[in-house]
Amino acid sequence: MNIEEGLIDIICFFEELFVDYGMNAVAAQYLNLLINLVVLTLIVLGINYLIKNFIIEGFKLFTNKTKTTLDDFLIKSNFPRYVGRFLPLFVVYKLFPLIFSEFPEVLEIFYKLVEIYVIILIVWICRSVLRSTRNYLKTREEFNDKPLESFSQIIMIFIWIIGLMFIFSTLFNRSVLGFAISLGAASAVILLIFKDTILGLVASIQVSVNDIVRIGDWITFEKFGADGTVTEINLATVRVQNWDNTFTTIPTYSLISDSFQNWRGMQESPGRRIKRSVYIKQNSVKFLTSEEIDRLKKIKLIAPYLENRQAEIDKYNESNGTDKSLLINGRNQTNLGIFRKYADSYLHEHSAVHKEMYIIVRHMAPTANGIPLEILCFSKDKRWENFEYISADIFDHLIAAIPYFDLKLFEAPSGDDIRSFLERKSEI
Structure with missing residues (x-):
């Protein structure tokens, strides 16, 4: 007697016992089936208990002793638990046909359900490995600015597509290739339903390949009111933490369809540009004695x-x-020309100004508000708070120095100016 015959004898034990005691054969068959299902359930629960308390816990102890953190992320993503589910599935796959040997219709459904479950289980394992790899790479400095979230979502979409194709081919008894061909006929409907997802997929690939945006980049996107640091890039959206600590969510596709400003070039350059103007009253410009x-x-x-x-x-x-x-x-020399030279010399002497980059003090075309004297230079410190301090320090000094050259700054008259003028006029 082989093992399979022995198992059949055990499975049919209660049915034969009930018949010997005078029970109806059909009733004895169904009662025996119920008892076998209860026993099978207890066996599966026992195997799950052993897997959870011994195999998974043993894997945790092993990972605690290793130096790498990848296995720690595998634990957090339930990788051992998903793998451990194959053992009870194997037991069910072997015993269930013996229990339902007299119910071929049930067995046909059972085999399909097992195939579908195996496909889903493989997808879950792939997802677990993918998440663990993504979280592990996030701890590596060289991947800090890479859109790992977007990459993982793209790969996961392809895995689910392949998994769903196998599931549907199992349900409808068709080959995967035949199902893929029939799916192509419905591509127009699929494109319409999943338009946003497909656009996000294409955009994510273009953003990554063309290196348009990285995590940590400072971007300004006026259309969406975003002005801050990119904290996350995924398939559908890009998350930006603004300077007021609010968050703005931007559709990924907008990064390739609309115009926005990326300040990465400034952050990677040796200095950050200062470009501002002071407006000189035209009637204060004169020749000097x-x-x-x-x-x-x-x-x-x-x-x-x-x-x-x-x-x-x-x-x-x-x-x-x-x-x-x-x-x-x-x-002749003019007071404005000498002040322009003074501003240029001051910038060359300033310790916070980058001397190897442009330093320009120039006249712009006169306006109704006076003559714009533009200061163009670069600060060595690119951090925002220090950059603003350096800019303010430069213009504080230049504005205070203007009267020494008998020049005047243009300033639109205020209510007090008009009131003083009217009072002087009335006195006259």
């Missing part, structure tokens, strides 16, 4: 420049016999 130039020579930063420049101008005017009874004749 010798006495005024001598007074400005006391300013240390431009003293050598004034000496050399004035000597050059005087030599030119003398050689050309220029009548200097009027300042406009010949070559």
Whole structure:
């Protein structure tokens, strides 16, 4: 007698016993079936208990002794539990046909359910391995700025598609290839239903391949009111933590369909650009007399420049016999030109300004608000709070220095200015 025959004898034991005691054969058959199902359930629960308390706990003890953290993430994603489910499934697969040997219709359904369960179990195991790998890579510094969430979701979608194809081919008794061909005929409907998911999938691939956005990038997306750091990139959305600590969710597809600003280039460059203007009142610009130039020579930063420049101008005017009874004749220096040189020298001396990058002080086209004098330079420190401090320090100094050159800043008149003007006018 082999093992299978012995199992059949055990399974039919209660049926034969009940018949011997005079029970109806059909009733004895169904009661025996019920007892066998209860016994099978207890066996499965016992195996699950052993797996949970010995195999899984043993795997945990093993992972605690290893140096790598990948196995720790496998524990957290229930990888041992999913693998352990194959053992009770194997027991059920072997015993169930023997219990239902007289019910072929039930067995046909059973085999299909087992195949579907195995497919789902394999998908769960793949998902567990994928999540563990993703979480492990997040702990590695070289992957901190990579959209691992998006990659894992893309792979998981393909795994589920393959799994669903096998499930449907099992349910309808068709080959996977035949099911895939019939699925192609319904592609238009599928594209319509899963339009957003497909767009997100394409966008995620393009964002990753073209390196458009990384985790940790500072982006500005005015359409969605986003201005802050990218904290997460997944298949459907990009999550941005704004500078006021609020969060903005942006559709991933918008990163390739709309325009936004990525500040990564500034963060990777040696310095961060300062570009601001001060507006000079046009009627405060004038030619300087010798006495005024001598007074400005006391300013240390431009003293050598004034000496050399004035000597050059005087030599030119003398050689050309220029009548200097009027300042406009010949070559002359202006207070705005000297202030522009002072601002340039100040920037070159400032310790926080990057000397190997552009330092430009230039006139812009005059406007109704005066003459814009634009300051263009780069700060060495790119951190936002320090950058703002450096910018403020530079312009605090330049604004305070303007009166020393007999220049005036343009400022729109306030209510107090108008009131003072009217009071003076009434006194006259």
